[in-house]
Structures are given as structure tokens and as C-alpha cells.
Amino acid sequence: MLKKLMLALPVVAMMSGTAFAADAYPERSIRFIIGFGAGGNADTVARLLAEPMSKDLGQPVVVESKPGAGGNVASDFVSKSDPDGYTIQLMVGGHAVSAALYNSQPFDPLADFTFLSTIGQFPFFVAAQAGAYENIEDLIAKAKAAPGTIKIGHSGVGSTQNLTGELLDLETGADFIHVPYKGGAAAATALLGGEVDVVIDTGTIMTPQQDAGKFDILAVSSKERWPDKPDVPTLAETVAPGFDVVSWTGVGMPAGVDSAIADKVRASVHAAIADPDVAARIEKLGAKPSPMSGEEMRTMVEQQIETWKKVVESAGIEKR
Structure with missing residues (x-):
């Protein structure tokens, strides 16, 4: 003991x-x-x-x-x-x-x-110029029908936004051209000027342009709809089941x-x-x-x- x-x-x-x-x-x-x-x-x-x-x-x-x-x-x-x-x-x-x-x-x-x-x-949001696409399904359908023609702008090679776009390619079979910029603001400016067709970035970058009627936000990368934008569908529920970034x-x-x-x-x-x-x-x-x-x-x-x-x-x- x-x-x-x-x-x-x-x-x-x-x-x-x-x-x-x-x-x-x-x-x-x-x-x-x-x-x-x-x-x-x-x-x-x-x-x-x-x-x-x-x-x-x-x-x-x-x-x-x-x-x-x-x-x-x-x-x-x-x-x-x-x-x-x-x-x-x-x-x-x-x-x-x-x-x-x-x-x-x-x-x-x-x-x-x-x-x-x-x-x-x-999350990240997929945005296009207002009126360019009916919805996210329309964007993906057009990207698959004409591979290598639709340009996605993002905030630099290797950024999370870049990888999110590449994952969208992988999950949907689309073939986008990925165009790097020095930050999300520069990518958004490129979308406004027509240099690219789509941008993937945060809500803080996208929302002001959406509010001004210049961007349509087509989808969100999270698995559930984002509380601030309940009308924006997820990629998971539309074109890429299981997508969650x-x-x-x-x-x-x-x-x-x-x-x-x-x-x-x-x-x-x-x-x-x-x-x-x-x-x-x-x-x-x-x-x-x-x-x-x-x-x-x-x-x-x-x-x-x-x-x-x-x-x-x-x-x-x-x-x-």
C-alpha cells in the first residue's frame, strides 16, 4: 500500500x-x-x-x-x-x-x-456584370459549351479565391480562363471594365457593386446560404453538389x-x-x-x- x-x-x-x-x-x-x-x-x-x-x-x-x-x-x-x-x-x-x-x-x-x-x-461570391447571365446554371452551361472563353478574375495566383475558382472547374467540368489581379478590388474593377466576365471574391468586395446595380451575385461558395444574402443560392444546391468553401x-x-x-x-x-x-x-x-x-x-x-x-x-x- x-x-x-x-x-x-x-x-x-x-x-x-x-x-x-x-x-x-x-x-x-x-x-x-x-x-x-x-x-x-x-x-x-x-x-x-x-x-x-x-x-x-x-x-x-x-x-x-x-x-x-x-x-x-x-x-x-x-x-x-x-x-x-x-x-x-x-x-x-x-x-x-x-x-x-x-x-x-x-x-x-x-x-x-x-x-x-x-x-x-x-465565403466567396461568384459575381458577373448585371444582366450578363440569368443565373449560376446559365454561367456554367455557357462555360462548358465554349471551353476556355469565359474569364474569371481573382486576387492572385494561389489565393483562396483563385483556388475556389479552380475547384469550381474541377467540380462542374467547366473550363474557365483564370486571370490574376493584385487584390480583390483590382479584380472587381476589371469586371466593371469588361476585362473579365466573372469575379470570385468576398462580400465586402462584391456588395457595393451589387447595391449600385452593376453586379449580379450568382452564387455563394459556402454549403449553406449566407445570412446576409439569403436569396443568393449556393454552388452546392445548383451546379456543384457538396461544394463548400x-x-x-x-x-x-x-x-x-x-x-x-x-x-x-x-x-x-x-x-x-x-x-x-x-x-x-x-x-x-x-x-x-x-x-x-x-x-x-x-x-x-x-x-x-x-x-x-x-x-x-x-x-x-x-x-x-
Whole structure:
């Protein structure tokens, strides 16, 4: 009996130490790493969360930008940071895209991270000049009838918008010409000027032109109709059964973070998203507040990596 008790003591001590560490956490400021420059959507979302999380956790959550390589510089930094809970990362959908686009990365996009929760999810919309097509079925029928004639504009080779268009080719048998631009605004301008026939991009890019009567939004990439545009059909219900593409923002930490600390930060993220003012501002950016568990987020990222790998190979996009 005494021997069993002595053997159990180290386990009890370890559990007690873990509980104490989580109770004491955080004891100093937390770095919130973003992979893009100040003023962009990633910076905006990080700062939206940083203030309520600072109040909730009782220590400053400080947004710090480490731009470069489409977010990979930040991901590399976080993956190699001390897993003590004092470095968190604003992750984006490009995390999964990069894993498909790069031949090698200095980190494992799954194993080197602790996934906490998504913040918001947003779909992409397929838009054309007003009156150009009756509906999404008409667009796809014409693209299949005249392969290689209809041009889709997007925000750059390897962007999620580009891969969404390539996936549409793959799922429908259409054969679009994919034309890259330097960002969604430039692609929308090209559509206005007749340089391209269709654009795939976010609601924040498309909606102003739709409201002005210049664009028709034909379909949305998410598996369900988007709350802000309930009259816009999904690609899944019309021309591509099972089609489901959303991009996202989320929060991660280095692999190896104590689970109790990860749970504490996740709860703080969820509390911030639940704040009506924060949720409204996320929605204003074109996203739907979407808290989830760490395991759900990891599964989503893993599935997206596999999807984008398939698309990159099928489309013959050169890896970097």
C-alpha cells in the first residue's frame, strides 16, 4: 500500500503543478502575432479580440505584426516559440492554402500548432456584370459549351479565391480562363471594365457593386446560404453538389501548450466573440462569428489542406 502511495505521489504532484500553472496564468503580457501588416483585416480582427481578452485575462494582449510569405513568417515564429502560453497567433485560411502551395515549409502546419478556435468564417461570391447571365446554371452551361472563353478574375495566383475558382472547374467540368489581379478590388474593377466576365471574391468586395446595380451575385461558395444574402443560392444546391468553401480567421498557439492554459485562452476567445459589439464588427468585415473547439478547428484545417492540394495538382499551379 505504501509503495503504491509513493508511486502515485509524482503523478499527483505533476497534476497539482499543472493546475497551479493554469490558475496563475497569465502573469505577464501575451503576444498576439499576426502575419500581415497594420491596417488590414487580420490586424483589425486581432485588435477586436485583444481588448476584451486583456480585460478577461487580466494582462495585456499585445498585437505584434510579423508580415511576410503570406503569413508563413508569423507561423514559423509561433511554431518555434516557447509553448508557455505567452505567444498566440491570429491564423487565417491562408494557413491551409500555403500547406498546399509550398513544396516545403519550416514548420508542420498541423503538428506544430495547438488550435484553439476559429473567430469568424466568410465565403466567396461568384459575381458577373448585371444582366450578363440569368443565373449560376446559365454561367456554367455557357462555360462548358465554349471551353476556355469565359474569364474569371481573382486576387492572385494561389489565393483562396483563385483556388475556389479552380475547384469550381474541377467540380462542374467547366473550363474557365483564370486571370490574376493584385487584390480583390483590382479584380472587381476589371469586371466593371469588361476585362473579365466573372469575379470570385468576398462580400465586402462584391456588395457595393451589387447595391449600385452593376453586379449580379450568382452564387455563394459556402454549403449553406449566407445570412446576409439569403436569396443568393449556393454552388452546392445548383451546379456543384457538396461544394463548400469558406475562409476563416482563428487563434492558435505553439504545439505543447499545457491543455489547461489552452482551455483558458480558448474560453477568453469565445467570450470575446460572444460580445455583441465584437460580433457586430466581425460581421461588418463580411464574416460570421464562428467559435469552435480546438479539435474542430484542427479537423477543418486538415480537410482544407487536402482539398487545396488536390486543386493545386489538378490545376497545374506551380508550387513554390
